[in-house]
Amino acid sequence: MPLSGEAIRLMNYIDDVAVTLRRVLAAVPTLPAEERAKVAEHLQEARPSADDVVEALNAK
Numbered sequence: 001m002p003l004s005g006e007a008i009r010l011m012n013y014i015d016d017v018a019v020t021l022r023r024v025l026a027a028v029p030t031l032p033a034e035e036r037a038k039v040a041e042h043l044q045e046a047r048p049s050a051d052d053v054v055e056a057l058n059a060k
Helices: 005-030 033-045 050-058
Strands: none
Touching: 005 033
């Protein structure tokens, strides 16, 4: 079954997020420990999270 344009668009958004996360990972070694902790806290508090999206996608 072919994917709809909306599904393809959403998958492209996910690819964009993955690229952004790769950039974040590349920058992590350049941060001091205190800044790394702040960035980690910010990411943990970000909503919606990837887990929230997976939960919504798996909802019946």
